[in-house]
Amino acid sequence: MNPKPFSPTLQKKIDLLKAKRSPIKLGAIDFDSPLLLAPMSAICNYPFRLLMEELGAGGTVSELISCHGINYGNKRTREMLYIHPREKNIGIQLFGEDPQAMAESAKVAQEYGPKFIDINMGCPVRKVVSKGGGSALLKDTKKLAPFFALMKKSLEVPLTIKIRTGWDVDSINAPEIIHIAKEEGVEFVAIHGRTRTQQYKGEANWDLLEMIGRTSPLPIIGNGDLHTAYTTQLRMKTTACQALMLGRGCLRNPFIFLESYLEDPKEAYFSPDDYWEIILRYFEYLEDYATQERTLLVQMRKLIVWFVAGFPGVAKFRGDLFKAKELEEVMKISEEFFKELTISNQFAKNIDHEKPFMAGGHG
Ligand SMILES: Cc1cc2nc3c(=O)[nH]c(=O)nc-3n(C[C@H](O)[C@H](O)[C@H](O)COP(=O)(O)O)c2cc1C
Structure with a gap:
């Protein structure tokens, strides 16, 4: 594919x-x-x-x-x-x-x-x-x-x-x-x-x-x-x-x-549109990989929620996303979020990296 x-x-x-x-x-x-x-x-x-x-x-x-x-x-x-x-x-x-x-x-x-x-x-x-x-x-x-x-x-x-x-x-x-x-x-x-x-x-x-x-x-x-x-x-x-x-x-x-290869890794290099493009790319792969619509919905939602962590307006967006029951709705809400987003600078993200995140795994 x-x-x-x-x-x-x-x-x-x-x-x-x-x-x-x-x-x-x-x-x-x-x-x-x-x-x-x-x-x-x-x-x-x-x-x-x-x-x-x-x-x-x-x-x-x-x-x-x-x-x-x-x-x-x-x-x-x-x-x-x-x-x-x-x-x-x-x-x-x-x-x-x-x-x-x-x-x-x-x-x-x-x-x-x-x-x-x-x-x-x-x-x-x-x-x-x-x-x-x-x-x-x-x-x-x-x-x-x-x-x-x-x-x-x-x-x-x-x-x-x-x-x-x-x-x-x-x-x-x-x-x-x-x-x-x-x-x-x-x-x-x-x-x-x-x-x-x-x-x-x-x-x-x-x-x-x-x-x-x-x-x-x-x-x-x-x-x-x-x-x-x-x-x-x-x-x-x-x-x-x-x-x-x-x-x-x-x-x-x-x-x-x-x-990690930017001259200044605090610079805003990738835009909100870029985010949306890579999410669509992942969606294409996932459609090929997942046999059930439910898996697709769960995986897409999971990944999008991680990717947007720390962006402005994320709390409301996350709430809306978890309320969405259909895949189509998840994609629509997400597209709107990225279209309205003005900052995608990772360094401007409001994330406290000292706080445990996904503090569990198999290695
Ligand atoms: C959700 C999750 C699942 C993981 N699964 C595996 C795994 O299957 N095999 C493995 O060797 N390590 C696994 N790990 C450990 C990671 O490979 C890595 O060693 C650990 O997260 C520390 O690196 P990081 O701080 O960059 O996340 C997992 C970690 C997480 C958070």
Whole structure:
């Protein structure tokens, strides 16, 4: 499916900033820039990944996908593996506790054409951890070498991992895990700078991430709390990590990957019309992806509400949007909102980034 082209004005703005990016290689994997989209469950489906790649993400990762769901041939799980032909730098993330099951599911997943397979070793959610998956894998490092080795054996594409800094403040073991990963041929390590116990509280520990970035034998992707183009640009200029990963930031600023390359990331670069255009683009992808009108409505409303956070008049708009029962109405109200909006400068948005936002997730 080829979408309707962006207007020449918007396309030109996108191209100008995309031209400022430099491609990078992390291990054996090529990316278009060092700013990657973080995996986010129920968000990073192909419509969203594709949109973010078009809006400057140097690469993307799927949401976490259950190895058991894949191995049982669960229809919904298998659908999650789908990669759109226009997605360029995409990895599939798997989760599970059993090396054999993970290796088996990785074999299936690679048939869908990802550039790499990633292991989720950061999910703090009890349901996942209690079975030994996600961040529980950080606890028993003796098990990791044979786990990685088995995964590697079943894969033709590269293997990567996404971890947290450790289980808790007394067991920070990211450096040890990185060394094991290096020995077993893992390509890179993405690190969310919090411990499992921290969940999403407090701040990501960038001092630690920088220390690891300086000394790691593997490429490191630093992740956590890069919520604005301004903070991302600052970090990009000084970081010892080889790349950065952004999650929640792009939900409030879908242009964050591009605006991080502005000379002044506080400048108003993308207009309200540009917002509306990218929302329509997402809608086109979603129409192709979602089989039910209800899913379309829920997904569109969710995304629009995130994108408008902090804009003037948003409280009333949000209220109207949640009252709307039909998709057509959601789109009409939203179009009117963007047509009347005069400011779209991200820096002028009234958002307190110290306040927790989406303080829960699978990594
Ligand atoms: C809603 C949500 C869902 C998430 N799902 C995943 C996931 O499926 N796999 C994963 O490794 N991390 C997941 N994460 C964690 C993010 O990838 C990232 O590590 C975390 O949000 C910190 O980065 P940020 O501050 O840029 O958002 C999720 C986070 C959120 C907020």
